[in-house]
Amino acid sequence: MKMIRLICYISLFLVSSSVVYAKAVVDCFQCHEKSAFQGKVVHVPVAKGQCISCHNPHVARFEGLLQKQTSELCNMCHDKVISQEDQTKIHKPVREGNCLACHAPHASSAKGLLSEKHQGESCYNCHVDLVKKYEYPHEPYSKGHCNACHQPHQSDQYQLLVVVPEKLCEKCHAEDLSRSHKGYPGKKLRACLTCHSPHGSNKQGMIRDFLHAPYEEDCSNCHDGDTEVGTEKCFECHDEVRTELYGSLNHMIGNVINSCVVCHSPHASDDPKFFRNKQAQVCRSCHNDTFAGYVDKLYSHPATESCGDCHAVHGSSQMAMLKGDGIQVCSICHKTQGDFTHPVGEGIYDPRNGLQMSCVTCHYPHGTDYKYNLKLSGEKDLCVQCHMGY
Amino acid sequence: MTPKNKFKVCLILFFYVLGIGSIANAGGSPWTWLFSLKMVKVGDQMMMPTAVYVDEEKERYYVTDPIRSSLHSFEKNGTYLNTFNPYNKLLVPYDLVRDDEGIFWIVERGRNSFSKIDLKAKEIVTNSLERDGKKIFPDRIALNGNNFYILDKVSGDILEYDHSLKFSGSFQCKECQNGFVDFVIKDHSIWALDKPGKKVLRFNQNRELERTILLKGPLSFPVALEIDKSGLIYILDSHQANISVFDQSGVLKYDFLAKGHNLGRLYYPKDLLLDPWGRLCVVDSGNGRVEVFSR
Numbered sequence: 060m061k062m063i064r065l066i067c068y069i070s071l072f073l074v075s076s077s078v079v080y081a082k083a084v085v086d087c088f089q090c091h092e093k094s095a096f097q098g099k100v101v102h103v104p105v106a107k108g109q110c111i112s113c114h115n116p117h118v119a120r121f122e123g124l125l126q127k128q129t130s131e132l133c134n135m136c137h138d139k140v141i142s143q144e145d146q147t148k149i150h151k152p153v154r155e156g157n158c159l160a161c162h163a164p165h166a167s168s169a170k171g172l173l174s175e176k177h178q179g180e181s182c183y184n185c186h187v188d189l190v191k192k193y194e195y196p197h198e199p200y201s202k203g204h205c206n207a208c209h210q211p212h213q214s215d216q217y218q219l220l221v222v223v224p225e226k227l228c229e230k231c232h233a234e235d236l237s238r239s240h241k242g243y244p245g246k247k248l249r250a251c252l253t254c255h256s257p258h259g260s261n262k263q264g265m266i267r268d269f270l271h272a273p274y275e276e277d278c279s280n281c282h283d284g285d286t287e288v289g290t291e292k293c294f295e296c297h298d299e300v301r302t303e304l305y306g307s308l309n310h311m312i313g314n315v316i317n318s319c320v321v322c323h324s325p326h327a328s329d330d331p332k333f334f335r336n337k338q339a340q341v342c343r344s345c346h347n348d349t350f351a352g353y354v355d356k357l358y359s360h361p362a363t364e365s366c367g368d369c370h371a372v373h374g375s376s377q378m379a380m381l382k383g384d385g386i387q388v389c390s391i392c393h394k395t396q397g398d399f400t401h402p403v404g405e406g407i408y409d410p411r412n413g414l415q416m417s418c419v420t421c422h423y424p425h426g427t428d429y430k431y432n433l434k435l436s437g438e439k440d441l442c443v444q445c446h447m448g449y
Numbered sequence: 450m451t452p453k454n455k456f457k458v459c460l461i462l463f464f465y466v467l468g469i470g471s472i473a474n475a476g477g478s479p480w481t482w483l484f485s486l487k488m489v490k491v492g493d494q495m496m497m498p499t500a501v502y503v504d505e506e507k508e509r510y511y512v513t514d515p516i517r518s519s520l521h522s523f524e525k526n527g528t529y530l531n532t533f534n535p536y537n538k539l540l541v542p543y544d545l546v547r548d549d550e551g552i553f554w555i556v557e558r559g560r561n562s563f564s565k566i567d568l569k570a571k572e573i574v575t576n577s578l579e580r581d582g583k584k585i586f587p588d589r590i591a592l593n594g595n596n597f598y599i600l601d602k603v604s605g606d607i608l609e610y611d612h613s614l615k616f617s618g619s620f621q622c623k624e625c626q627n628g629f630v631d632f633v634i635k636d637h638s639i640w641a642l643d644k645p646g647k648k649v650l651r652f653n654q655n656r657e658l659e660r661t662i663l664l665k666g667p668l669s670f671p672v673a674l675e676i677d678k679s680g681l682i683y684i685l686d687s688h689q690a691n692i693s694v695f696d697q698s699g700v701l702k703y704d705f706l707a708k709g710h711n712l713g714r715l716y717y718p719k720d721l722l723l724d725p726w727g728r729l730c731v732v733d734s735g736n737g738r739v740e741v742f743s744r
Contacts, residue, residue: 305558312602313606408491409710412716
C-alpha cells in the first residue's frame with residue numbers, strides 16, 4: 060500500500076512539474092514583447108515557443124542567457140553548414156562562430172533569417188570597400204544578389220565562389236560570349252577575371268581599370284599566333300624582375316608556361332601593378348596555411364594585408380623571401396627600436412644556432428598568442444631559451 | 450652522499466637522459482639526433498643552406514650556402530672540413546651532385562645555370578638549359594647512371610638530360626596545381642611530391658605513372674621527400690617544421706620534430722636526405738645547419 064502511495068506521489072509531482080514547465084515556456088512572452096519576435100520568417104524554435112532550446116530561463120554562462128556559445132548552439136541543429144575538410148576556405152564569421160553577424164536569431168523579414176532586409180546589405184556590413192557605384196555594374200551585384208556567385212558559408216573555390224569563375228560566367232553569358240570572343244565556344248573559356256571585373260567597372264564590358272600597355276596597343280606585342288607566351292617574354296620589358304627571380308627563394312611557380320601570370324594579369328587589372336586581385340588575396344590563393352596560422356592569434360601585425368611591405372614577392376635569398384634581413388625589414392617602420400631593444404645585429408649571436416640575432420629571433424611578425432608578437436611568453440619562457448642561468 | 454641526495458642525483462640524471470632522447474623521438478619516432486653539420490666558429494654560420502649532398506666514396510657531406518655563395522664540406526662524423534667558392538665564381542648555389550669523375554654539377558640560382566665545376570681541370574662551365582626551345586629554371590637535381598634529372602621550377606616537371614645536357618624526356622603531372630616541388634630516385638623509380646595536392650607520384654623509368662599516393666596527414670607546406678629501404682615515405686614540412694612518415698598507402702605512421710631554434714628543432718627546413726649510412730639529414734635552412742638523425 061505504501062508503495063502504491065509513493066508511486067502516486069511521484070506521478071503527481073512529475074505531472075505538476077511538467078505543467079509548470081509548459082507554463083514557463085508560454086510565460087516568456089509575458090515580459091518579452093512578442094511582436095519583437097515576429098517577422099516574415101520566424102526561427103522554428105521561436106515559432107514553436109521553444110525558447111529554452113537556446114536560452115536558460117534562470118541562469119547561464121553566456122550573454123542573453125544562452126545555453127551555449129552561439130556557434131555551438133546553432134550547430135546543434137545546423138551542423139551541416141560547414142564540412143571540416145578545408146577550414147581555410149570558410150567565410151570569416153562562420154570560422155569565428157559569429158553566426159549573428161549575418162543572421163537574426165528570432166525573426167527576420169528576409170529569407171534565411173538574414174539580419175538585413177536585402178542580402179547585399181548583410182554582406183556590405185563587413186565588405187564596406189565593395190560599396191561602389193560603377194557606370195557599368197554587374198547586375199547581380201547592383202541588386203545585392205551576392206549569392207548568385209558566392210557561397211555564404213564555405214566553398215572549395217577561391218573567393219567562396221559557387222563554382223570556378225569560367226563556369227559561373229558561362230551560366231549567364233554564353234550568348235554574349237559567342238558575339239564578343241573570337242573562337243568561342245570552340246575555344247575553351249578561361250580566366251575571365253583577368254580582364255573583367257566581376258562587380259562592375261567604369262569601362263564598357265566591365266573591363267578592369269588598368270590596361271597593360273602592350274595589350275592595349277596590339278596583341279602581337281606578346282602573342283605569336285597560338286604559341287603560349289613564356290616568362291622570358293615578360294623579362295624583355297621587366298628585366299629588373301629577372302634579378303629578383305634569380306634569388307635562392309623565388310616565385311617561379313610550377314605547372315605553367317609563364318610564372319608571371321600566376322599572380323599578375325597580362326591584360327587588365329584593377330591594380331596598377333596588375334595583380335589578379337588584392338595582393339593579400341593573390342598570396343592567399345597558395346599560402347592559405349600562412350594566413351590561417353595567424354588570423355585567429357591574439358596579437359597580429361596590423362599591416363599584414365600588404366605582403367609586399369616586408370616580402371620581396373618575386374624572390375630573394377633571405378629567409379621567408381623577405382626584402383632584407385630580419386633587422387632591415389622591421390626597421391623600415393620600427394625605426395627607433397634599435398635604441399632600446401635587446402642587442403641585435405653584428406656581433407650578437409643567438410646561442411641556440413649561432414646566427415646573428417635580429418628582430419625575428421624573438422618575434423614572429425605575422426602574429427602569435429603572446430604580446431608584441433613574441434614567439435613565447437616575454438615574462439620568462441622566451442628569455443630562458445638563451446639566458447638559462449636566470 | 451646521503452641516500453636522499455643519491456635519489457635526487459638519480460632523478461636529475463633520469464630526466465636529463467629522458468630530455469636528450471626526446472629531442473627527436475617524441476611521438477613514436479625511432480630517430481635520435483646524432484649531430485649537426487655546422488660551422489665551428491660562432492658568427493661564421495651557414496646562411497640559409499638549401500641542399501646537402503653525400504659523396505659516398507669520399508665519405509663527405511657537401512652543403513650549399515646560397516647567401517655566401519659557397520659550398521661547405523664535412524666529414525662523415527660531422528667534422529667541419531672546408532668552405533669554398535671555386536675560383537670565386539659560384540653565384541647563389543642551390544643544389545648539387547657529383548659525378549663518377551668527381552665533377553660537381555651545381556644549380557646556380559644567381560645566373561639560372563646548371564654549372565659544371567671541374568676542380569682538377571680548374572674549369573667552370575655555365576649551362577643555360579632548354580626544353581623545346583624554351584629556357585628552363587633548374588631547381589632540384591639528381592644523377593642516375595649517366596642521366597641528370599632536373600626539376601624545372603616553372604613547369605614543375607622533372608626533365609631528363611643526358612651527360613651532354615641533351616633533353617631526352619619529362620615526367621609530368623598535368624593535374625597538379627603547381628607541378629612537383631621535389632623528387633627522389635629510388636628502386637629504379639622516380640618519386641615526385643605534389644605540394645598543394647599533398648600526394649606522391651611514382652613513375653617508372655619509361656616515364657609512365659605507376660602509382661599515386663595520397664598523403665593522409667595534416668600537412669601544411671611540404672617541401673621535400675625521401676623514401677627509405679622499407680618503402681616508408683618521409684615528408685618534410687617547412688611551415689610545420691616537422692617530418693611526417695607515411696606508409697605506401699599514404700597512412701601517417703608517425704611524425705616528429707617541431708619548430709624552434711634549439712638543438713633538434715627546425716626553422717623553415719628546406720631539404721631531406723637519407724644518406725648511404727642510413728642517417729636522415731635535414732637541411733634546417735632557418736637555423737643555418739643540417740641536423741643528422743640516426744635510428
